[in-house]
Amino acid sequence: MPIIHADIHIDIPHTSLTEFILDRITPEREALPAYFEASTGRQLTYGEFKSSVESISRALADSSSPWGGIKQGDVVGVFAPNCVDFAVLFHGILRARGTATTANPTYVSSELAYQISDAGAKILFVHPTVLSVALEAADQVKLPRSHIVLLDAPKSASQGFMTFQQLLEIGSTLKPLPSIRFTMKESKNSIAIIPYSSGTTGRSKGVELSHYNIISNVLQIMRIEENHWKEGVDTVIGYLPLFHMFGNMLFLNVSPFALTRCIIVTKFDLAKYCELVQTYRVKYLHMVPPTVIQLVKSRVPDSYDLSSAHTVISGAAPLGEEVEKELWEKFKIKSRQTWGATEQSCSGTLVYEFHFGALRTLIRAYNPRSYMREWDPHQNGTIGKPLPNVDLSVRDPESNRILGPEEEGEIWSRGSNIMLRYHNNTKATQESLIPDPDGKGSWYRTGDIGKYDKTGVFTITDRLKELIKYKGFQVPPAELESVLLGHTLVADVAVIGVPDYVSQELPKAFIVLKDPQRASADLAAELVSYVRGKVAPHKRLRGGVEFLAEIPKSASGKILRRLLRDQEKALYEKRRVSEKARL
Template identity: 35%
Template sequence: MRSLSLCRRLSTASVRQGVFRSHAEDIPLADRPIFEMIWGRRHRWENRTAYVCGVTEKSFTYNETYRNVLRFSDALDKRGYKHGDVVAACLPNCVEMPVTVHGCAARGITTTTLNPLYTEDDIVRQLEISDAQAVVAHPLLLPTVRAAAARVPTVREVIVSGQDSAPEGVSSFEELLRQGREQTPTVDIDMKKDPVLLLFSSGTTGLPKGVIQTNYCLGSNLLQATSEDFAWEVPGEERFLGVLPTFHTFGMFLYVFKSLITGASTTLLPRFEPEMFVNALTKYRPTALHLVPPLVTFLANSPTVTAETLSSLKVIFCGAAPLGPALIQRVLQKIDTATFIEGYGMTESSPVVSFSSISKGSRYGSCGVLLPNTELKVIAVDDGRVLDLGESGEICVRGPQVMPGYYKNPEATAATIDQEGWLHTGDVGYCDKDGFLFIVDRVKELIKYKGFQVAPAMLEDMLRKHAGVADAAVIGVPDEEAGELPRAYVVTSDPAITEQELADFVNAKVNTYYQLRGGVHIIDAIPKNASGKTMRRDLRERAIRELEEASAAQTTA
């Protein structure tokens, strides 16, 4: 364990009137725009590889990546894009993503990311909400993106990545790089108002909303997550394997920002595919691996993942959903030389709230400890009173990393961030006496499928569009590999309708992680309280009984 000059100040977390603070002292926060913060350090590792494409094996040094950022930024300026505009990126993990994000940020242009699995209607909705003026798209996604963009009046053009030329009516990303000059832009950035990113999250309930991540909150979170007692990376020496999607806040933070500020080399994989993933582990020998629970399960269970496969790793990091100690131990049986660390965050916190620190180490099953400058309190779900140490309730967070709000949605903002600046996360948990955070349940109705948020309201609305559905409720049911699977309970007005028919009706219209993999169950009535709110806890208890009965039937068969 490395020695720390701050050891004398790194004691247990402080608690005052029910408010928890980090064991680590506060640090200076972001006072420069993200573009300057990231690229002001490039001279430290200018000839080091910044990115490798895990498919083509083409690599880019920090200098080459920076030059492409400047060219793309200048090309946007020449085409009339300006400070305050929004550009959408519909890309898998690829080198064009960081160039797009940083090229936009240099001009005060916001990037909003689109899930490559989105349907045309999904894309239309986000483009409309975000007021996007352009979309950068991967060639394989071009037909869907073009069709969606044609329906949104604000979109001026579609830019296709990875091709020297483009179809008629589409611009070429490579051509923009050739057109752009390598000139550093001068833009007056408002640190606390100008967004770098507009990432979409369902929040605690409901449909996806645009989370504003400003230069200040995102930049401050980068400084918090790389502060002395949380700096697991040795600057200029690490190798990341980028398998988490960069359209999501977790992968974006790691591979578009943190990797660059720490001088890491990142190999980008466009998706998780077992053979590709294992081959990349063997070929690129990452020193740090960032995962979600389904990928940890894969490491633990796959016979193709051996001690030799993992031997280069120094740190394995897991986030996005709670993970049990038993699964961690199974991974560590394969590699006992790596440190397994866990963390907690959400898009609305830009995104990190806590993770394992160097001085305190890991406590398996917890989410680590609070970052510097971060406060947390636990409140009772029923009446909002502040709870004591060790008591479970809704987690509320306050700090510089908390978003200023949802884009053009003051009502949703007010429902999530109170007047004292507390972000109500919708997660249920507690802090122990040593400051470790544990998440045990959720107040919010979101379903977590393989780390992705699934909003029940969206699936319920779609079910109700079926002529034979009188009422519907969707919950998550436990699944060892995926975390949770969306399951629908439906009241029908036509006894001839089948559960499979309803599942097919929904699954044909939604992207892959919204599909009703937990099935459809037709019931007589949806349980509701006196105010008409669906009693999802009753449905979850029913689902658990059904799963137990099905398991018992299989055992006796």
């Protein structure tokens, strides 16, 4: 079975994303809670959410506005941390036939300026906390001050800028916009959002995602997760960044489509997170590996009742087997990993709960609580199976030859959720999207190294560009990180290859200890020895161990290995220069 796909097929409607969402909010559902902002207590019902989206879309499209009204395909930037306004604005932009580009609120001005310029943003919505950065960026790209709008700010604190609240008031007095009823071609080719990739391997790339792409991924996720997003019943905690497609997909699209309540969290704090789980009896925790690690390693959760939670859905980066096991042993919470990328709209695979067959499904129907509390070692450390309408294959990285079960190679993905192209980057598009000779669409080269077993369950072993090359052997950093996280003193870890004249690269571990006071040369040697006993000789930590206060990571939780590699490369070059000088 060289090409793996789900046994389930779903039909994707040809419509706009926002009307796909808003059509779900029928009159009898308008009183259901939609969004609650944890830091301010602000909340919206679905009726208020819908009317606010309509109002903001009218104000954006108004020809008398400072920007002359946005039109089909005009790009609107959003530079803000998580807030309720973000959710309304995103769908307001799309309802006005515009395209959103969401920027990381931790960007410096040059990074933001690049995205504004590259995406061609006509307006920029900014949170007051990052206004100074936005103004510097706006000056660099000559974006007029009149095209900057403040989010989440009262008129009294507007600092002379137009506010989101003012636009809502203006929009409420304007005529409704015509409905958007896309044809199949329009749905597949109209760009809904241009998010930018994390840039862990270089400058960020804009990813063009169509309305059809995102609607596909919403339905792909819901087809598998429909029992976990109960209308008017379930609550999800939206702490994942809304500018990132993991948070965007789950909390701006899946949650309102499912009509569940989403608690918006501006900044992750473990104690506050546990308090929200306890108060709202949250069942499903959507997390990224760094916060899962924090949950299992910290003593903070001991002060809270987390008994309502039975499943963690983890994504954005691989979660090690040892962490999954510790999560189960400590809380009786099982983890189900999802795998994907911005280029896949969000998700391409998920660990299915029902792969054990009819008997387990029957047990679940009669006693769902006991079913959810079962530990499934078969799926431990895997990313599950392809979502509906997704095809996966594993390819030899050099020849592109399709590989079979248990053969490790680069994972390629094809499906209705795959991006249109990289924005303004034909070269990158051609390198990443490979047309299929059978005419079934392009394959996306994910850059992830993995394999699948005879049942079609996939496992990620590493990133193609992150593999360490030691004397011709390939060493996956994620494997060594998983081993080290099993040590009782280790809180977090990142492994990279450091330059070596003889061996090409040596594996080196950067480690955060639970107790930083324990850092010593003796402990470093102990950790090197600990790994030596658990891996093949070529995977040993010949580059040593270095203790850090924290591991550098992106907002989505991915380890920024590039920063560590650059640091080590500079040290290596400095040593080489010194050696040459001595000679």
